[in-house]
Amino acid sequence: MNRFTWTFCLVRSVRSSLRESVRDFQESSLAICVLLIGILTSTSSPANDQQEAQTPDAMKPYKMQIRNTDVTFEMVPIPGGEFIMGSPDRDNAKQHGEQPQHKVKIEPFWMGKYEVTWDEFELWSLLMESRLRKYKKAASSPLEKAADAITKPTPPYTDMSFGMGKDERQPAISLTQHAAKKYCEWLNAKTGYYHRLPTEAEWEYACRAGTSTAYSFGDDLRDLDQYAWHAGNSGGKYHSTGQKKPNPWGLYDMHGNAAEWVQDKFDPEFYNKFSSDSVATFPLNIADVEYPRATRGGAWNFPADQLRSAARQGSHPDWKEQDPNLPKSAWYMTDAQFIGLRIIRPFRVPNVEERQNLHLDAVLPTDAFERITLEE
Numbered sequence: 001m002n003r004f005t006w007t008f009c010l011v012r013s014v015r016s017s018l019r020e021s022v023r024d025f026q027e028s029s030l031a032i033c034v035l036l037i038g039i040l041t042s043t044s045s046p047a048n049d050q051q052e053a054q055t056p057d058a059m060k061p062y063k064m065q066i067r068n069t070d071v072t073f074e075m076v077p078i079p080g081g082e083f084i085m086g087s088p089d090r091d092n093a094k095q096h097g098e099q100p101q102h103k104v105k106i107e108p109f110w111m112g113k114y115e116v117t118w119d120e121f122e123l124w125s126l127l128m129e130s131r132l133r134k135y136k137k138a139a140s141s142p143l144e145k146a147a148d149a150i151t152k153p154t155p156p157y158t159d160m161s162f163g164m165g166k167d168e169r170q171p172a173i174s175l176t177q178h179a180a181k182k183y184c185e186w187l188n189a190k191t192g193y194y195h196r197l198p199t200e201a202e203w204e205y206a207c208r209a210g211t212s213t214a215y216s217f218g219d220d221l222r223d224l225d226q227y228a229w230h231a232g233n234s235g236g237k238y239h240s241t242g243q244k245k246p247n248p249w250g251l252y253d254m255h256g257n258a259a260e261w262v263q264d265k266f267d268p269e270f271y272n273k274f275s276s277d278s279v280a281t282f283p284l285n286i287a288d289v290e291y292p293r294a295t296r297g298g299a300w301n302f303p304a305d306q307l308r309s310a311a312r313q314g315s316h317p318d319w320k321e322q323d324p325n326l327p328k329s330a331w332y333m334t335d336a337q338f339i340g341l342r343i344i345r346p347f348r349v350p351n352v353e354e355r356q357n358l359h360l361d362a363v364l365p366t367d368a369f370e371r372i373t374l375e376e
Contacts, residue, residue: 051193056080056108056347061250066190067143068133071119073112075345076250078206080108082279085204086271086310091214093305097268097312103279106205110345111198111251114169114241115258116183118161121172124186125153125179125331146189153179153331157324162337169240171258171340177293177315179331180261180341181362187343194350195343196360199284200264200312202344203296207309209249214308216247216254221304228256228307234300238338255307258340259299263360266292266314284358290365291315299338315339330368 050062059077066072086101087094123129130148133140140148160174177197184195198206213219217227225233227245234256242252264270265287274280287293292314298307306313319336320328333339355361 051075053077053347059108059110059347061113062110064191064193066120066123066129066187067141068136068138069123069129071123073116073120073343074114075110076113078106078109078111078202078249078344080106080347081205082106083205083208083210084212085201087214087308088212091308091310093214093308095311097266097271098310100271100274100276102271102274102276104201104205104283105279105281106202107282108347109198109202110347111206112342112344113246113250114252114342115171115260116341116343117169117241118166118172119168121175121183122166124150124183125175126155127152129190143190143192147186150186150189151182153182154329156332158334160332164237164337167240169242171238171241171253173238173258173340174333174337175339175341176290176329176331176333177261177287178290178362178364178368183341184343185362193345195345197261197263197341198344199282200262200294200296201280201283203260203262203342204309206249206251206344207247207254207297209247209251211248211309214310216309217245224255224304224307228253228298229300230256230298230307231301231303236301238300254297255309256298256302257300258297259295259302259313259338260297260340260342262294262296263287263358264294266294266312268312268314286359288359288366290368291317295339301338327368330364 050060051064053059056079059079061074061076063072063074082103082105084101085104087098088101130144133144161170162174164170180197184197187195207216209216211218215224215227217223224230227247229239229244238257241257244253244257246252247254264285267285270285274283285294295313295315296311298311298313305311315336317328319333319339322334323329323332350358350360
């Protein structure tokens with residue numbers, strides 16, 4: 001064995017050992033982190049009564065300000081119910097993976113009125129909130145201490161908006177599903193309320209908002225420009241959230257602007273698992289490896305048919321083609337300048353076992369490597 005081969009093998013061995021150590025640490029600490037956040041959730045004081053609801057009927061829209069910042073986000077109540085998921089035979093734009101249709105039962109939750117913006121996301125990803133707190137010399141409550149303990153990504157190696165801008169209402173993009181889930185973990189610790197990504201079923205239910213048409217506004221494509229930014233009207237870039245009309249439940253940009261991560265592994269055959277004469281409860285295709293994972297809603301650079309309520313897309317390694325890292329980053333999608341996120345807050349908070357077994361919180365894909373930013 002020559003020196004080069006020996007060195008290469010050593011590097012591979014160290015990298016493999018480090019990868020396993022990171023994963024072992026992550027798995028062993030997950031229950032502790034979830035338990036701590038659960039304790040904080042149960043003992044924290046709400047900002048206003050609208051965030052609290054003893055029954056689903058009492059759920060109200062609310063706005064929350066992230067502590068120590070001027071950044072706010074708004075949540076809209078989504079009632080529980082049943083719906084028909086997938087595309088009907090009459091939909092001429094349907095794609096493989098959108099059938100067969102099947103009935104799904106959904107529990108109530110709150111959903112982000114808008115896609116998560118750069119202002120919100122970079123409070124975590126660029127340590128903006130903790131730096132602002134240090135600058136103000138503000139005291140750190142148990143919530144802040146828990147939030148500071150959440151893993152942060154390495155600094156981005158380029159402008160992740162790719163020149164499209166980062167004003168206070170533009171959606172965060174070019175991020176992995178792992179990064180989206182880690183942001184949710186940080187927000188949970190920071191606010192004391194449990195947030196996560198929606199499942200595919202929850203997302204489609206909220207998008208349809210009681211409708212059964214191709215889009216939440218109907219089937220007439222002539223109306224699309226009133227509700228969505230897409231390849232035909234975006235001018236080659238994303239736009240500030242909330243500029244188009246909302247769907248019937250008051251959610252903006254469910255069609256277009258930024259596509260949105262959901263919980264599931266993407267599998268075009270997944271719907272075949274469900275019977276047409278039964279009701280599926282909390283269907284979720286749990287993902288272990290990085291690709292493909294499901295996204296919904298379409299984006300500013302997608303054609304109109306990919307913005308339909310039932311349209312599905314799976315992630316691909318090509319979404320990181322320009323990533324200079326080896327191995328590729330677990331945080332950034334250099335070539336997916338269209339993928340963002342929208343959060344939900346379930347009315348019924350899952351317990352620790354459910355979160356772990358269903359991978360509702362961030363679990364590093366088995367074939368990914370997590371570089372982290374150390375706190376200053």
